[in-house]
Amino acid sequence: MIPTVAVTGTAPLTGVVAALLSGVGPASVEQLLATSANSPLPPLLVAVPLLVSIATLAVGYRFDRAAWSIAAIGAVLQVAIAGTLAWRVVTAGRVIHVLGGFVPPFGIVLVVDGLSALVALLIAVVTVGVLVYLRQAGPRGLGTTGDVFNMYVFLEITGLAAYALVASGDSGLAAVAALKYLMLGTVGASLFLLGVGYALIATGTLTMADLAVRLAEVGYQSTPVRAAFAFMTVGLGVKIALFPLHTWQPDAYSASPDGVSAFISALVSTVSAYALVRVVYSVFTVEFFAANPLARDLLLYGAALSVIAGSTLAVTQREVKRTLAYSSVSQFGLVAVGFALTNRAGLVGGIIHLLGHAVMKGSLFLAVGIIAIRTDARTIEEYAGLARRVPVASAAFAVLAFAMIGVPPAVGFVGKWYILLGAVEAGEPVVALVVVASTLLTLAYFARLIERMYFSPVTDSTGPAGTVADGGESSAGRDGRESESAVADGGSAGTDAATVDRNAEDTRDTRNDSDVEADTSAGADTDGDAGSAELDPVTDDPSGREVTAGMTAVVVLAAIVAVALGLLATELEALLRPTLEVLLS
Amino acid sequence: MIETGSLRPLGAVLVAALSIVGIVVFRARPNVREGWSVLGALGTVAVIASMVPGVLAGQAYVTDLGTFVPGVRFALRVDPLGLLFGLLASLLWVITTFYSIGYMRGLDEHAQTRYFAAFAASVAAAVGVAFARNLLVLFVFYELLTVATYPLVTHDETGEARAAGRKYLAYTFGGGVAVLAGTVLLYVLTGTTAFTPGGIAALAEADPVLARAVFALLLTGFGVKAALMPLHSWLPDAMVAPTPVSGLLHAVAVVKSGVFGIARVVLDVYGPGLMGDLGVGLPLAAIAAFTLLTASVIALRKDNLKRRLAYSTISQLSYIVLGLAILSPASMVGGLLHIPAHAFMKLTLFFCAGAIHVETHTDDISDMAGIGRRMPVTMLAFAVASAGMAGIPLVAGFVSKWYLLIGSVGSGQAIFAVVLLLSGVLNIAYFWPIVYQAFFETPEASDRKPLVESPLGGRYGDxxxxxxxxxxxxxxxxxxxxxxxxxxxxxxxxxxxxxxxxxxxxxxxxxxxxxxxxxxxxxxxxxxxxxxxxxxxxxxxxxxxxxxxxxxxxxxxxxxxxxxxxxxxxxxxxxxxxxxxFHDHAYDEPHGPPAGGWEQRAFGEESSWFVLGPILTVVAGAVVLGIVPYWAIFLRVVELIVAGVTGTPRVVG
Amino acid sequence: MSLTFLEAGLLGFVLVCGLTTALLKDVLSSIIAFAAYSLGMAMFWVILRAPDVALTEAAVGAGVMSLLLLLTIARTVRPSHEAFTESIRLRTAGVVGAFVLVLGTTIPSLPAIGSPSAPVIDYRVTEYYIANTYAQTGVKNAVTAVLAAYRGFDTLGEATVVFAAGIAVLVVLRKEGFV
Amino acid sequence: MSAVTDLLLTRYNYLAVVVLSGIGMYMMIENRNLVKKVIGMNVFQTAIFLFFITTAYVEGGAPAILESGGGGGGGPYVSPLPQVLILTAIVVGVSLTAVALALIVRIYAEYGTLDEEALREVTGE
Structure with a gap:
């Protein structure tokens, strides 16, 4: 029961936390108030999940199932609110809510523009998805703030919820990873806070819109302003997990439960990246970069480095979840590259890739979860021949992986296209090269997985042979040839891999075409449950956990969304256009 | 050219793509599943054929699906060049589907559903490549084609198949990256990526250095699939795929999508005029000529039949590129006409290789002495297609090579004419021994192949x-x-x-x-x-x-x-x-020649009609193309293309 | 403001406590030093005219925090060491030194302590709070007013943080039977 | 008065902030005991709090208790804004510490050690 409470209680907070940090452009406060539609919805966006989470906590003590239902209702409500808000943003341009009637810069104002509406919607939708998947979590909310200190508070709430979620894993490793995450996350948040302090000392205000004006008055080249930028960016960089500030992230992702990994990867880092856009564009504005080209270059090249380093590390991993975790380092690098380009195409690309990555990476983790439940496969070697045992999840995984690689027309490609366009327009050949090469870098680690899932015979992953093969792999992971031979070595040491292979083929050959799809590769499959696994996705599993139709549906749906989003990129851009104009002005 | 809004271009892609659904849904019932394959193929070819008269009359069919990314529409358009490739791919898909059925069932292959689904996806992507309205849409389908073909290359699931698949992905995605980079640069330079017959005007005003860089990038990207040396080495490896795949995809759809991309770049992005101004035609022609000769020489030394065919493909693809690069109208006609000509001939050859494999499990040329007795029709078709490859009249290859020769001599680049002739000789050198020994030698009395390892003419008694x-x-x-x-x-x-x-x-x-x-x-x-x-x-x-x-x-x-x-x-x-x-080891039944030489089989008894039918159909197509090229539509389409690009109404009397 | 002996003394005390916290090897001693550090800090804040914050720091920082720390070592372990102080590793010290240096270079550009022309004091936000708080909220303590009214949303967040932390602790300790 | 002395006399609090945050950071990196790491984290945070409180101070100012009912009477006041922020931040900080300590308790229950090196060996990293 406690785990339920845990997830139920904290998840919602995450949402809240995640909540919302939105802001406005450098337009003056008065202008902001004059040009925006007022609405009671933004605070609801924050309040609903909070209330729901308290309700789930209370009810969850007695009735597990009821808690889930409440959470689900809350999440759906949240989607409705976020959807309505997004629609209002489309029609009215910008929606604000002045809290308690205290006008900024003295009070706090919630501002929803195209960007924050999108992030809000993303959070709400992902929550529903993860909820359906987990069938035991709570809702989350989202907020929008136009105040940098408020941003800190919400970042910390997000962080707290995330730490708790990571720690909800069963193993002691989860606790260690959570503590590491907590320490580094706190340092990141503290640095952000220090940055806020510098901004405050330089300007005397905290409201984004007001700050933007005041920072310009103070002068972008003054030391406190620069320090403010540096500390805020580095602080957020830790939270986003950009190389080399990423060290908490692989542990946290791989040690937490699968649903949690999905949730964190899809939302927590995403929200931090969103905060980065706000800080860079709404607070410091493009002119800051113009006055401090070094700051831009550092951010840009640091992000580019993150792309390369993340991919390289991803290739060397044995565990699938760690591979995906390092992949996030790389993909967020790409997002940050887009942001740092400070031109329209780059920014659009960054945002699209941010959203796309949330959908793709989150779903990849969910797919990994399904696969783990069904087959206990967690390492890359164990993924051999998976496609026959878990066809639907494998197919979704493959589609998502190719989308992530950037095969058009999926969303992964569209984001990359914009970022690349931005890099070329900005006259950054090196960065353009990195962006282009990121396709191949991503291919390097995903192709390895897909090949194993679809075209490798199943090997005995539980016996001693498997262990030997694993040992050989880690050093050879980078090179397909070596790894192949390493596996074979291991195989011959214990179980004769060749024999296993041959059995598999015999089995296959004796079968007729009719049941090929349902082929079990029984010859090599020691799990023994693979035979029935094929056509019915909801069958027995070795560990006692169940894969529900809902879980599979979420993953499949996400794969479709990943492709469809690519085709809808124009609409996304249209939604963002007014916001972009403000941000880039 | 009059552009007409129509759903037919999209329809052609969708029909092929939708057949996948049928194939997957009916995976448990092979007959129905194969029915879907056939239906998809026929549907696609029907949709495309319905546009032929219109296109010949100067019309272009356009499906516009809205903006993809700013400045780039997601649009499909059927113009003569697209029609050439689309029609070819879909037409041959029909034939190959029948052949696939015979082949896959004959070998009792595994994962047939995946095979047929991926096949349909590949063709759908190839048709998409053909009909893309601009470079970015072309890139979209180009990448999808890569993904769709990957399962076919790795079909075997053996270590070597995986290695080949890995290599294939690395090469083609690497190429895709180059295309993407080129496309972005092009877009930044000109603000458009739309194909314009004769070249994009704004490109002429762009910085020539950048324009050349874009050309190099695009060429590198498309050159991978077109197997230009030194980017070719994935192709022979990919021969690990089932023979119908090697036939349709690695001789027609996939490799030709690379060639087609080059054609688009040369004709509709740069245009012959700008190509000449930038001076990029000659280097391209040189690369093509080098590839052409080198691949032929390597082919000589391949004992495995499919590998020899693969190198032959590499060589023949360069004919097309060479024709385009010479930049004279006649050579362009030759090059473009070689797209269908080579497709028909090479498909025949691959089908024959596959038929031999299915029936006798023989793959090496050195095992094929006297096989003409066992498979007379197959080897006859093989002989005809080989003759065409070498450019012997009355078969398709002659017509295209003729135009190529005229073009290269006419434009004062006689050196390439010499290359072409030399390559013709090499073609004969690597095809003739196969035919010769099939009909005129016996396993007991045959020389050893590959030829380069022993004196020409062979040595008896080894x-x-x-x-x-x-x-x-x-x-x-x-x-x-x-x-x-x-x-x-x-x-x-x-x-x-x-x-x-x-x-x-x-x-x-x-x-x-x-x-x-x-x-x-x-x-x-x-x-x-x-x-x-x-x-x-x-x-x-x-x-x-x-x-x-x-x-x-x-x-x-x-x-x-x-x-x-x-x-x-x-x-x-x-x-x-x-x-x-067991190259010369003649005694292991039933692989290689049986003891006492190949038995005699009568016409029609050598293989199943699922296999023979397609072979005969394709070889007939090759002959028709060679005898009445104009009547066979393709030449007309090609002339239309060249006329659109150069303004020359009729190239060669 | 100029440096008085009281301030200098307190500041020195805080610094020494901080250093001691870092250097003492024994965890319990370190916790005690930390509590002293917090208390010193709270007193210093009184001098800086922040009584509310000082009160909170004394209660929460020195009180609750020390309690939690002590509770933790009571439930876990207090390793015994032969060495009395930590040994200083130069590499880490170098890294930290670099950070300190970077941070230090920004100091000269900051306004002098207590300067009435510093933006924080001078800008309209502070002036507005001072001028209007009582009229608008009826609360004399501007800090309370701002906390509860103007920045009530922050405070909502603060409450959420505590709520979240409570649940997080529940989650983390679920195996300990704390609940 | 030299520049350094001037710095010392007018910005001494900020110097203290720098030194204390350095101490906190050093503890987080170097100390092997997890509890001491958490203490270091708090030292680091408190240093930042000092930064904020210092910015709020004004020479001769009174605490922001508006005796006269506002309206500018009663002489200079310190700024309430940074103080409000730090009130919030202190609570956030203690919440984080509580969670961190809870994690430490669990880690100890799981592995029987709080030593970072030993833990690294046990978890096989």
Whole structure:
């Protein structure tokens, strides 16, 4: 029961936390108030999940199932609110809510523009998805703030919820990873806070819109302003997990439960990246970069480095979840590259890739979860021949992986296209090269997985042979040839891999075409449950956990969304256009 | 050209794509599933054919699906060039589908649903490539084509198939990246990526250095799939795929999508005029000429039939590129016409190779002496198609090569005419021995192939145990350590294949040859026994170091499978691939020639009609193209294309 | 403001406590030093005219925090060491030194302590709070007013943080039977 | 008065902030005991709090208790804004510490050690 409470209680907070940090452009406060539609919805966006989470906590003590239902209702409500808000943003341009009637810069104002509406919607939708998947979590909310200190508070709430979620894993490793995450996350948040302090000392205000004006008055080249930028960016960089500030992230992702990994990867880092856009564009504005080209270059090249380093590390991993975790380092690098380009195409690309990555990476983790439940496969070697045992999840995984690689027309490609366009327009050949090469870098680690899932015979992953093969792999992971031979070595040491292979083929050959799809590769499959696994996705599993139709549906749906989003990129851009104009002005 | 809004371009892609659904849904019922394949193929070709009259009348059909990314519409358009490729791919898909059915069932292959689904997806993507309205949409389908073909290359799921698939992905995605970079640069330079016959006007005003860079990027990208040297090495490896795949995809759809991309770039992005101004035509032509000759020479040395065909493909694709690069109207007609011409001929050849494989499990040319008795129709078709490849009149290849010759001489670049003629000779050199020995030799009395290793004309009386050209001796190089295996055989091969011709390509060919030893994996006990019995002969075979006991073989296969640079044998069938080791060993039934030579089979009894029918159809197509090219539509379409680009109404009387 | 002896003394005390916290090897001693550090800090804040914050720091920082720390070592372990102080590793010290240096270079550009022309004091936000708080909220303590009214949303967040932390602790300790 | 003395006399609090945050950071990196790491984290945070409180101070100012009912009477006041922020931040900080300590308790229950090096060996990293 406690785990339920845990997830139920904290998840919602995450949402809240995640909540919302939105802001406005450098337009003056008065202008902001004059040009925006007022609405009671933004605070609801924050309040609903909070209330729901308290309700789930209370009810969850007695009735597990009821808690889930409440959470689900809350999440759906949240989607409705976020959807309505997004629609209002489309029609009215910008929606604000002045809290308690205290006008900024003295009070706090919630501002929803195209960007924050999108992030809000993303959070709400992902929550529903993860909820359906987990069938035991709570809702989350989202907020929008136009105040940098408020941003800190919400970042910390997000962080707290995330730490708790990571720690909800069963193993002691989860606790260690959570503590590491907590320490580094706190340092990141503290640095952000220090940055806020510098901004405050330089300007005397905290409201984004007001700050933007005041920072310009103070002068972008003054030391406190620069320090403010540096500390805020580095602080957020830790939270986003950009190389080399990423060290908490692989542990946290791989040690937490699968649903949690999905949730964190899809939302927590995403929200931090969103905060980065706000800080860079709404607070410091493009002119800051113009006055401090070094700051831009550092951010840009640091992000580019993150792309390369993340991919390289991803290739060397044995565990699938760690591979995906390092992949996030790389993909967020790409997002940050887009942001740092400070031109329209780059920014659009960054945002699209941010959203796309949330959908793709989150779903990849969910797919990994399904696969783990069904087959206990967690390492890359164990993924051999998976496609026959878990066809639907494998197919979704493959589609998502190719989308992530950037095969058009999926969303992964569209984001990359914009970022690349931005890099070329900005006259950054090196960065353009990195962006282009990121396709191949991503291919390097995903192709390895897909090949194993679809075209490798199943090997005995539980016996001693498997262990030997694993040992050989880690050093050879980078090179397909070596790894192949390493596996074979291991195989011959214990179980004769060749024999296993041959059995598999015999089995296959004796079968007729009719049941090929349902082929079990029984010859090599020691799990023994693979035979029935094929056509019915909801069958027995070795560990006692169940894969529900809902879980599979979420993953499949996400794969479709990943492709469809690519085709809808124009609409996304249209939604963002007014916001972009403000941000880039 | 009048543009007409129409759903038919989209329809053509969708029909092919939707057939996948049917194929997957009815995976448990092979007959219905194959019915969907056929239906999809017929539907696609019908939709495309319905546009032929309109296009010939100067119309273009456009489906506009809205903006994809700013400044770029997601639009499909059927213009003459697109029609040429789309019609070709879909037409041959119909034929190949029937052939696939015969082939896959004949071999009782695994994962047939995946095979047919991926096949349909590949063709859908190829049609998309054909009809793309602009470079970015073309890129979209180009990448999808890569993904869709990958399962086909790796179909076998053996170590070597995976290695080939990996190589294929690395090469083609690498190429895709270059195309993407080029497209972005082009967009930044000109603000558009739309194809314009005669070239994008704004490009002429762009910085020439950047324009050349874009050209180089695009060419590199498309050159991968077009197998221009030195980007070709994925293609021979990909021959590990089932033969129909090698036939349609690796001789028509996939490789031609690369060539087609180059054609789009040359004709509709740069235009011949700007190409000349930038001076990029000549380097391209030089690369094509180099590829053309080198690949022909390598083909000479391939004993595995499919590999020889693969190198022949590499060489023939360069004809097309060469024709485009020479930039004269006549050569362009020749080059473009060679797209369908080569497709028909090469498909015939692959079908024949596949038929031989299905019926007799023979893959190596050296095993095929006298096979004309066993498979008369097949080998006859093979002979006709080979003749066409060499440019002998009355077959398709002649017409296109004729135009190419006229074009190169006419534009004062006679050097390329010499190259073309030389290549024709080489074509004969590597095809004629196959045909000759099939009909006029017997297994007992045949010379050894590949030809380069022995004097032209062959040498009779070589016993199987004789010292090999590669210097291998019986028992030489026995190597118990699997790890040492590769380097050992490499050394042997270096000695074996050193030829006067091996300049820049020697290394390449060495490693190719190194892999020629197939994975001696055995499946059925009779074969295994054979393998043991024939140990003595094996040891003296061309790659002594590869020899080991069968048990070791299996293990070593695992170890080295991926390190092999190429497929050892026709990957579609592990059972028989081991037998390609037994080059001159004539006694193992039923692989290779049976004892006492090939039995005589009558017309129609040599194979199933699922296999023979397609062969006859394609070869007939090749002949029709050669005799009445104008009537066969393709030449008309080609002339329309060239006229649109250059403004010359009729190129050659 | 100029540096008085009281301030200098307190500041020195805080610094020494901080240093001691870092250097003492024994965890319990370190916790005690930390509590002293917090208390010193709270007193210093009184001098800086922040009584509310000082009160909170004394209660929460020195009180609750020390309690939690002590509770933790009571439930876990207090390793015994032969060495009395930590040994200083130069590499880490170098890294930290670099950070300190970077941070230090920004100091000269900051306004002098207590300067009435510093933006924080001078800008309209502070002036507005001072001028209007009582009229608008009826609360004399501007800090309370701002906390509860103007920045009530922050405070909502603060409450959420505590709520979240409570649940997080529940989650983390679920195996300990704390609940 | 030299520049350094001037710095010392007018910005001494900020110097203290720098030194204390350095101490906190050093503890987080270097100390092997997890509890001491958490203490270091708090030292680091408190240093930042000092930064904020210092910015709020004004020479001769009174605490922001508006005796006269506002309206500018009663002489200079310190700024309430940074103080409000730090009130919030202190609570956030203690919440984080509580969670961190809870994690430490669990780690100890799981592995029986709080030593970072030993833990690294046990978890096989």
């Amino acid at each position: 016993g199987p145990a004789a010292t090999r050209a590669d210097g291998g001796r019986p028992g030489d190089g026995r190597d118990e350590d699997p790890k040492g295996d590769r380097s050992e055989s490499d050394r042997n091969d270096t000695a074996a294949t050193e030829t006067p011709l091996g300049s820049g390509t020697t290394r390449e060919t060495d490693s190719e040859a190194a892999g020629e030893t197939p994975p001696p994996e055995t499946q059925d006990s009779p074969t295994e026994t054979d393998a043991v019995q024939s140990e003595g002969e094996q040891a003296v075979d061309r790659y002594p170091s590869d020899h080991a006991l069968p048990g070791d073989d299996r293990e070593r296969d695992e170890n080295t499978a991926d390190s092999k640079n190429e497929t050892a044998g026709p990957g579609e069938d592990r059972e028989s691939s081991e037998h390609s080791t």
